[in-house]
Amino acid sequence: MANPFPAEFKREVHTINGVKTVVLTAGRGEPLVFLHGAGIWHGINFTKPWTEKYRVIVPFHPGFGESADDPSISEMHDYVMHYLDLFDALGIERMRLVGFSLGGCMAAKFAVEHGHRVERLVLVGPAGLRDKAHPGPDLFMLPPDKIPAMLVSNFDVIKPYLPEKPDLDFMGERYREGGMLARLLWEHPWDKKLPRYLHRLTMPTLLVWGEEDRLIPVQQSEIWRRYIPKADIQIFKGAGHLVLDEKREAVDAVQRFLS
Amino acid sequence: MIGNARFDFIHFMHYTALPENQKEFPSLWVDFPNKYFDPVRGHELYQRYLSQLVLADKLGFDAVVVNEHHNTAYSMMPAPNLIAATLIPQVKNAKICVWGTPPNLEHPNRLAEEYAMLDVLSQGRLEVAFPLGTGMEYWSNSVNPATARERHRESIEIILQAWTQDGPTSYYGDFYTYRYLNPWPRPVQKPHPPCYIVGTGSPETIDLASKLGFGYASVFVTKQRARELNEELRRGAEQHGHHIRPDQLPLQVITYVAETEQKAREEAVEHIQYFFEDALRTTPTFLAPPGYLSVDQLKKRAALADKLHGVFSFENIEQAFFVAVGTADQVVEKLELWAEQMGTNHFVMFAAIGNMPNWKVVKNLSLIAQDVIPRVRATTPVHHRAAAE
Numbered sequence: 329m330a331n332p333f334p335a336e337f338k339r340e341v342h343t344i345n346g347v348k349t350v351v352l353t354a355g356r357g358e359p360l361v362f363l364h365g366a367g368i369w370h371g372i373n374f375t376k377p378w379t380e381k382y383r384v385i386v387p388f389h390p391g392f393g394e395s396a397d398d399p400s401i402s403e404m405h406d407y408v409m410h411y412l413d414l415f416d417a418l419g420i421e422r423m424r425l426v427g428f429s430l431g432g433c434m435a436a437k438f439a440v441e442h443g444h445r446v447e448r449l450v451l452v453g454p455a456g457l458r459d460k461a462h463p464g465p466d467l468f469m470l471p472p473d474k475i476p477a478m479l480v481s482n483f484d485v486i487k488p489y490l491p492e493k494p495d496l497d498f499m500g501e502r503y504r505e506g507g508m509l510a511r512l513l514w515e516h517p518w519d520k521k522l523p524r525y526l527h528r529l530t531m532p533t534l535l536v537w538g539e540e541d542r543l544i545p546v547q548q549s550e551i552w553r554r555y556i557p558k559a560d561i562q563i564f565k566g567a568g569h570l571v572l573d574e575k576r577e578a579v580d581a582v583q584r585f586l587s
Numbered sequence: 588m589i590g591n592a593r594f595d596f597i598h599f600m601h602y603t604a605l606p607e608n609q610k611e612f613p614s615l616w617v618d619f620p621n622k623y624f625d626p627v628r629g630h631e632l633y634q635r636y637l638s639q640l641v642l643a644d645k646l647g648f649d650a651v652v653v654n655e656h657h658n659t660a661y662s663m664m665p666a667p668n669l670i671a672a673t674l675i676p677q678v679k680n681a682k683i684c685v686w687g688t689p690p691n692l693e694h695p696n697r698l699a700e701e702y703a704m705l706d707v708l709s710q711g712r713l714e715v716a717f718p719l720g721t722g723m724e725y726w727s728n729s730v731n732p733a734t735a736r737e738r739h740r741e742s743i744e745i746i747l748q749a750w751t752q753d754g755p756t757s758y759y760g761d762f763y764t765y766r767y768l769n770p771w772p773r774p775v776q777k778p779h780p781p782c783y784i785v786g787t788g789s790p791e792t793i794d795l796a797s798k799l800g801f802g803y804a805s806v807f808v809t810k811q812r813a814r815e816l817n818e819e820l821r822r823g824a825e826q827h828g829h830h831i832r833p834d835q836l837p838l839q840v841i842t843y844v845a846e847t848e849q850k851a852r853e854e855a856v857e858h859i860q861y862f863f864e865d866a867l868r869t870t871p872t873f874l875a876p877p878g879y880l881s882v883d884q885l886k887k888r889a890a891l892a893d894k895l896h897g898v899f900s901f902e903n904i905e906q907a908f909f910v911a912v913g914t915a916d917q918v919v920e921k922l923e924l925w926a927e928q929m930g931t932n933h934f935v936m937f938a939a940i941g942n943m944p945n946w947k948v949v950k951n952l953s954l955i956a957q958d959v960i961p962r963v964r965a966t967t968p969v970h971h972r973a974a975a976e
Contacts, residue, residue, distance in 0.1 A: 402734075471872055496889060500882045507878030510733035514877070 330488035332371020336379065337386070339394075344413050350394040351418065352386040355379030358447075359423040360586065361415075362386045363431030365455075366467070366509050367475075367502065368393040370489045374572045374579050381587065382424065387414060389431070391508030402511055404456075404519060407434045408441060421445060424586045428452040428572065429544070430509070433519065440525045449529060450582050452536040453544050453569050454552065458518040462547035466517060468510065472502055480568040481540045526555035533559040534585045536578055538567030560585070592926070592963045593834055595684060595935045596643035596952065597652035600636045600670075601866050602660040603942040604628040609660075614869040616659040616723040629663060636663075637670075639939055639948050641677045646956035650682035650714065652935060654785075655689070658727035661866045668701045675709045682712045686785055686804070689720030690742035691735055692728050695763060696770055698742075699749040703774045711775035716783040716804070717743050719792060723869060725876045733878025736791055738762045743799070750779040783837065788816050789884055797823030802835030804935070809907045810925075813838075817929050836931040840909040840922065842938050843947075844954040848913040852901070854947055855912050860899045861941035915958035922963055934963075 337352040352372065360382035362375055368388065378384050388395035389407060401407065411434070415423070425446045427435025432454025439446040470478065480486055491498045533556050537546045549561050562581050567574040572582070606623050609615065640651045653670045656662035664670050667685050674683055683705065690698050706713040719739050725732035741760045745768065748756060754769030774780055783802035786792035793816060796803040803820045805813045817836050824831045841862075843855035871892065875885055904910060909925060911918040926932055936955060939948040 468877060471870075496886045499889060500886045503875070503877065503880075503885045504882045507733050507882075510731060510877035514731040514733060515729070 329491065330371075330373075332369060332373065332489050334371075334373055334376055336376070337372070337384075342414065342417050344390075344410060344417060345398070345400075347390050347398040348396040349390060349410075349414060350388045351414070352388075353383060355382055355384045357382040359418075359420045360384050361420070361423045361425050363411075363425070363427040363434050364389070364392070365429030365431055366392070367505060369498070369501070370479075370486050370570060370573055374576075377576075377579055378583055378586075381583065385418065385420070385423075387411075389434075389508075391511075392505050397504070397508070401508075404433060404437055404512055408438050411438055412442070415445070422447050424448045424450075426450040426452065426582060426586075427454060429569065430455050432456070433522075436522065436526065436529065437519070439531065440522075440528045443528055443531055446531050448586050449531050449533045450536060450585060451533070451552065452572060452578075452582075453538065453541055454535075455544060456519045456522050457548060457551055457555075458520065459545070459548045459551050462545040464544050464548070465542075467543070468506075468514065468517075472499070472506070478542045478568070479570045480574055481538065481566050482574060485574050486570065523551075523555050526552070527557070529556045530558070532585070534582070535559050535561045536571060536582060537561070537563045538569060538571035538574065538578075539563050539565045540567060541569045541571070543569040591834070591932055592960075592966070593649045593933045594955070594960050594963075595650040595652050595682075595837065595933070596640065596648045596939075597654075597686075597839065597935050597937055598636055598640055598939055599654070599661065599866070600632070600663040601862075601941065602629065602632065602663050603861075604632070605660060605865070609865065612868075614873055615661060615865060616656075616869040617726045617873045618658075619660055621658075623660070632663065635945050636939070637673060637677070639945070639952065640674055642949065643952055643956075644678040644681040646952055647960065648681055648936070648952075648956065650684050651678055652684040652686055654686050654716075654718075656721065657724050659723065668705060671705050671713075672708065675705065675712075682714055683709050684714040684716070686714075686716035686783060687718060689724060689739070690717050690746060691738035691762075692720060692724060692730055693742070695742035695745040696749060696765060696768060699746045700770045700772075702746075702780065703750070703770065703772045706774040706776055706780050707772050711780075713774070713776070714781045714783070716785045717746075717801075718785040719789075722874045722876050722879050725879060726873055731878070732876035734762075735879060740795060743795075747779065747799075750774055783835070788812055789880070790819075791881070793819050793823060796820055797829070798827050800824055800827065800829030800831075802831070802837065804837040804839060806839055807908075810909060813909070814929055817931070821930070833926075833930055833932040835933075836929060837933045837935045838909060838925060838929050838931045839935040839937055840911050840925070841940060842918060842936045842955060842959075843912045843940065843951050844915050844918050844959060845950070846914070848917060851912045851914065855940060855943075856901045858941035858943040858947075859901065859904060859910070859912075863904060864899050866941055915954060915962070918955075918959050919962050922959070923966060926963075 337354040340351045342349045390398035425435050432451040433456030439449050535549050537549045553559050564575045564578045571578045653667045655667045657665045671683050671685050749770050755767040758765040784796040785804045788808045805816045821831045845851035911921040938951045
């Protein structure tokens with residue numbers, strides 16, 4: 329299996345509210361924080377170009393990847409509070425914030441409340457809004473072994489990160505992350521209050537989507553734009569939900585927007 | 588050890604009038620289309636199953652047992668208290684066991700009320716179990732599987748408070764708030780009806796039963812594992828100051844008695860096969876919704892499922908689980924052996940197996956009542972006799 333986390337990233341371990349929190353960092357410059365999605369097995373190799381200009385900071389959310397579980401986290405807002413503490417620990421006052429999928433929802437909620445700390449905001453295929461006309465599948469109802477193929481347009485892009493045959497440890501890790509996600513989203517797969525507050529995103533904001541996103545349909549970008557009046561949208565053909573993994577152009581577009 | 592042996596008859600009330608293409612469905616649980624439920628056949632089956640439960644009482648079984656499952660052809664008892672209420676006027680002597688409603692799928696005060704009603708209606712013949720519920724129940728109800736255990740613990744605490752403390756009391760929990768916990772009626776039995784936990788062997792569940800001093804019945808675990816679990820419960824309960832009696836460790840046995848061993852197998856095996864291959868058929872995802880199991884348990888169970896995977900073999904089932912299919916002599920011998928090994932005197936006879944026709948169930952119950960129960964009851968183990976002399 330390919331290494332999902334590039335060697336040039338340094339691993340820092342912080343204890344935030346008693347919970348082991350692992351943070352990957354690489355590059356120099358102003359801070360760029362990337363908040364990952366609900367599965368981080370496909371890694372962050374796509375962030376490498378950003379490290380040429382920025383200090384890229386990729387924390388594992390508690391309950392996901394290399395960070396420990398925090399059973400006291402029961403709603404998305406708990407992550408906003410977690411990141412306030414983590415950013416204090418890292419000494420980050422202002423940042424460029426990029427959030428993908430579940431991390432997109434977290435980023436939006438963080439920026440709604442702490443807009444003065446977010447220089448520029450990028451939401452990539454963000455989760456969190458209910459679009460009755462374009463709902464997308466319920467993630468919990470998808471058989472786990474079918475999920476990876478649904479995330480991409482070109483399966484070869486993520487294949488190196490998946491075990492070749494059924495692997496109990498890999499299955500266990502995904503089950504752990506699914507359990508954390510259930511704590512957050514089982515009752516309400518979206519955040520019904522979010523539309524009420526999205527107008528507070530007054531910083532320059534970019535929405536990025538893969539045109540063939542089968543998890544969170546690209547049409548949902550329109551409702552995000554409706555609530556965030558000044559947001560730009562960039563849609564990439566030939567890409568699914570993992571648009572950053574699949575399209576270097578998307579990675580470059582994010583970089584151009586952030587600069 | 589077998590002194591005062593107790594025999595229960597458990598019924599699952601499968602809906603067996605399945606369509607011919609049922610094998611094409613990977614699961615008969617959760618998403619098996621409910622258009623396949625025919626209410627006319629359903630009525631017939633209810634009548635048949637109720638008559639079997641009533642017969643067990645007449646034949647001298649000590650208890651009848653019903654339980655709860657949702658969205659499935661496995662069970663026509665999503666609301667087992669309704670079945671229990673139907674049984675009470677017809678079942679004259681046997682205890683009525685509802686084993687049971689997952690208390691976290693209900694409002695706990697309501698469950699405390701319903702069980703108290705059944706206890707009063709039956710003049711103190713009710714016994715209850717508080718299962719966490721299978722994974723499948725969480726796909727079928729509006730309760731988060733990831734917090735199911737916490738909610739389960741809290742709801743049991745509320746029910747016990749409602750039964751044991753004079754109301755009104757208050758309860759402020761993480762999941763439930765009661766300003767006036769004061770349910771009417773209250774149970775006849777004091778401090779409350781006998782309680783069990785039923786489970787598939789998660790350490791968290793054993794731990795809970797140990798703390799509460801409840802009985803524990805394991806289901807769908809291997810014989811070896813069931814023995815370990817009983818041992819763990821006895822040890823755990825001891826640490827919390829509870830002494831677990833043999834009758835608190837119900838042992839579920841797939842039982843079929845006939846004139847010869849060969850006849851017993853001929854008559855029973857196809858229905859045991861139906862039970863394992865069809866009634867129980869579901870998907871790994873339905874069995875383990877997110878957060879329902881610890882990661883450790885998930886991996887253990889996935890490894891075990893890989894091992895058990897394959898075509899049905901009665902020999903494998905008989906080896907793995909408590910299965911007593913044979914002559915009365917053979918069944919008695921097995922029950923006495925298992926009672927000794929498991930430290931129990933409480934047998935839960937799974938004697939209406941899968942899609943068994945009525946005549947076989949009636950025959951089976953009759954032979955168990957006539958040739959098995961009296962003989963096991965008469966047994967006084969050697970070491971007890973020695974002590975008495």
